[in-house]
Amino acid sequence: MLGSQNLASEQALLRAIAKRLSNSDAELSTTEEASFAAFVGKWGYGGTDYTGFPAAPGGDVNGWNSLLRTNWFNGRFMTAEALRRQDAYFDYRARLDAHALMPGVAWGLGLTAEGINATDYHAEGPRQGGVSTETPITLHAGLAFDMIGRPLLVPTKFTFKLDQLIALQKAKPRRVVGAGAQFAPCVCLAPDAGGPTGGSQALRPGPYLLIIEAAEQPSGDAKVYGTVCGDGPPSTCQSDAWQGGFGLSLVRFPVDVPEDDTVRSPWDLRGVLSSYFFDVFEHSLIHRWDPPFATDDGFCQGTGPGRRDTAAVALAMVYLGEDGTALWIDPWIPRRGIVSTPAETAHRNTFGAPPRAAAWARIHQFQCMLADSLAVLPQNRDGHVLDYDLLRRGFRHIPPIGFLPIDPDYAARQVASQDPNTGNSALDKVLAAGGTKAGMVSGYIASALTQAKTYFRGTNVTTYGVVALHDDDILEDLSNVFDKDPVQLDRPPTLHPIIRQLVEMLNGDVGGKKSGNGLIDLITAFFTIGLDDLVNRRIEIVKLMVPLQGLVRKHPILGIVAEDAQDQAADWGAAASPLLAAMELAGIRQGRTGREMLPRHFVVYVKQRLVLLDVLFMLLEMFQFMIDMALQAYAPPEKELDPTTGVGGAPAAVAAPAQYMTTYSMRMAYKAQPQEKQVMADAILEHPDIQAIMSRALPLSVPDLAVAGRAETFQAQVDAQDKALTSTIRDPAQRRQAAVDRVADSYAAVYPGFQVVQMFAATRSADQTEALVQQIGQGAKTAEALAVAPAQTTEDAVLAEGTPVFANADAAQLYAKLRDATGEKTVQQLAPSVKSELTVGEVLSRSPEEATALLGGAQNYARFRTAYAAQAKRSVEVSQGLAVAAPAGVSDKLKTALTGAKGDLTKAVKAVRTEVGDNAAAKAYLDHASTVATMLGASKAASATRFFVKRG
Secondary structure, eight states: OHHHHHHHHHHHHHHHHHHHHHOTTOOOOHHHHHHHHHHHHTTOOTTBOTTSSBOSOOSSSOOOOSOOOOOOOTTOOOOHHHHHHHHHHHHHHHHHHHTTSOSEEEEEOOEEETTTTOOOTTOSSTTOOOBOTTSOEEEOSEEEEOTTOOEEEEOSOEEEOHHHHHHHHHHSOEEEEOOSSTTOOOBEEEEOTTSOOTTOSOOOOEEEEEEEEEEEEEEEEEEOTTOOOSSSSOOOEEEEEEEEEEEEEEEEOOOOOOOSTTOOSHHHHHHHHHHHIIIIIISOOSSTTOTTTTTSGGGGSOSOOOOOSOOBEEEEEEEEOTTSSEEEEESSSSOOBOOSOHHHHHHHHHTTOOOHHHHHHHHHHHHHHHHHHHHHSOSEETTEEOSOOTTTTTOSEEOSEEEEEOOHHHHHHHHHOSSOOSSOHHHHHHHHTTOOOTTSSOHHHHHHHHHHHHTTTTSSEEEEEEEEOSHHHHHHHHHHHTTSOOEEOOOOOOOOHHHHHHHHHHHSSTTOOOOSOHHHHHHHHHHHHHHHHHHTTSSEEEEEEEEBOOTTOOBTTTBSOTHHHHHHHGGGTOSSSOOOOHHHHTTOOOSSOOGGGOBOSEEEEEEOOOOOOHHHHHHHHHHHHHHHHHHHHHSOOSBOOOTTTOOOOOBOOSOOOGGGOOHHHHHHHHHTSOHHHHHHHHHHHTOHHHHHHHHHHHHHHOGGGOOHHHHHHHHHHHHHHHHHTTTTOOSHHHHHHHHHHHHHHHHHHHSGGGHHHHHHHHHSOHHHHHHHHHHHHHHHHHHHHTTSSOSOOHHHHHOTTOOOOOSSHHHHHHHHHHHHHHHHSBHHHHSTTSOOOSBHHHHHTSOHHHHHHHHTSHHHHHHHHHHHHHHHHHHHHHHHHHHSOOOTTHHHHHHHHHHHTTTOHHHHHHHHHHHHTTOHHHHHHHHHHHHHHHHHOHHHHHHHGGGTSOOO
């Protein structure tokens, strides 16, 4: 029964549809009307008729908009006005649909031109040397939508020349104006009162935007009813249709880049304007979160403003040079893709984040400009890395994440070389021996990191490297840092000499290599720029991620495919045989190949967070205060005074070096801090995790702490000094602290890296400092086992009787000056029979085996050891001899003589000798002073007299 009812209803529906298809006015039976109404009603909803349009007012209180459609009905007279109204209605509806997304480029619309963006880095000036404006430029097919939702369709390739656009801009000059709403992409236009008029003047050089706008033109002829279209009068015709199109224009971007030493090439102009557009013009960082943010009504308002302006869509920024050429065309400075809704953009604007379209565009702009730059000036050439960091390539603000191309061939040369140069001397040593770095996957990865670091070398960016074992590690970082502010490139700040030595101490060398430990990197950055610069981001910290090829992953259906590796294996020098794994390179067979350990052809940089716990911030603040106090205590005044009289003098020289800092002076600076801060610092430094990190990281980053034996002798020397002080200091705790201070100062005089130990001795108790030194010693043993640190240096071997310990801080500091002076001499100056231009310091820092090879054999090494041992012994004797009280009257005579000799210690000693006669003690004292003058030279000796010529 039910089936027959459905069948009858369907038959009635089919009859109704057939009647209406043949005659829209056909009469339907009651059954057919009901079936047709039921069928159409499936697509309707409450409050509407069968067409889907509202059938009645939609609420109790109504408002009205400009959507007006023609009401069609049988018998209505069809007019042009009614049809135009209907066209306008559906056009408006289509535009409103487009408003669901942000304006911009939906797809395509790329730009290509022969020879563009290839300006030489060594051009005659930053504003000339581009390509002719008559060069054909191709706009590729694509689609965009403007601010009011109009489609901008380019169906096929379109070729044009800048000359055509320049002529139009000269005739009707326009310029870009701000949108009036923060953080929204907009290319609003206004007449350019400062531009040329009437086409008679030349177009001013500078930046312009290439824009695309909607256009329509009449097409064909259509007669007006009752007339005939033809050549003769009367002819009453109208256009048959309106054809949609697009128009290209150049409009001035009204900003001038100042002429200064930082803008030396067109690439600098491109980088500066990119930074300005992203971070000032479009997404201003200047007033973000200014008061009354978080308390005003911005969070209570609607989801952003509507779009009513007919603003154009930008396709590129063009820079016209002073010589009339186009210096560059950057397609991603102003271009914005459609990637989000207006509501999401409004939310991001409210909270101070950039539009997603701008964030994506910034990454594209960086990669595009970097590709253009590397095409002109590769990062590697003839097997060498060129000294062209990102700042020299023109970049100023770069996205928080980016991809840095590297050269596999360069990596293959480094790893295969008999003299590898990865940038890490310890790793080079392991590679030269056929091994690879512990903790890394292969020497290829170390080389990839070395190449990536060259992009930031010489800038304010601190880098450290990691290995991305999975592809999605990079995608995770991309998501995490997408909204971060840009990395701001600059030259590193000028460092005070003492701070520079501390940085080198923490880094392990002048080249800026890092431990890879986050805390050490942070402390290094802190010492490099100070707490104020750290907070104000005058330095940036980025992580370098080396992605590995997924060469043994299984693909669905296909399984493991050779194409994953083989196409790239030859680039990495691994074509003849599979690339051995890291352990195999070291001679340990694992029974497997290591092709999956090849890096990819790029390294990813990622901007790092700098969020400090308040207590750690307080600790860094205290350390800075201590260093400042030490600098004030030992830096020369504005006008350098005579070393003995304190009067006269020339303009101040460079401040005293870091070895003049003593444990006592640092402790006094620490105690000057508020009590609550000292308590906080004690709590932090006593934390086991902090101590563990330091004990592991310091031996890897401070070469002087990487020799395990020094920690053992340090402890033995403290015990010996404790015993020696028994008769003078009764309190055991005070005596132990004095012993630690004495040994710390003495070791820092011989091994400057022990200034770290001085820092802890100044802030911790004696037993805590000793425990930390022993932990560092354990870390040094680990480094030694990994072959990244020597078991003993030549200096350790020469000082057979142990590191000298001085009872007087002045003696320790004087010895440090004598040692430094000796280290600057050449080996031949110290030991004339050994023909070598190496410095003494270079030999002392090497292991005995390396020193023997460098000096040409065991015989020369023995001669060097003998000469340096004698020099060191003499330096100890002189330092200790001058640290005791001078014989009666000698100090005053020497001060007077120094004044008369204008600070020349040699002349002063000679003058005083004639006055002391046969006084043996005075003669011995003057002999020591004469030795200081000989070893240091006139200029350095004058400043050293502060340690033994005391002012009255």
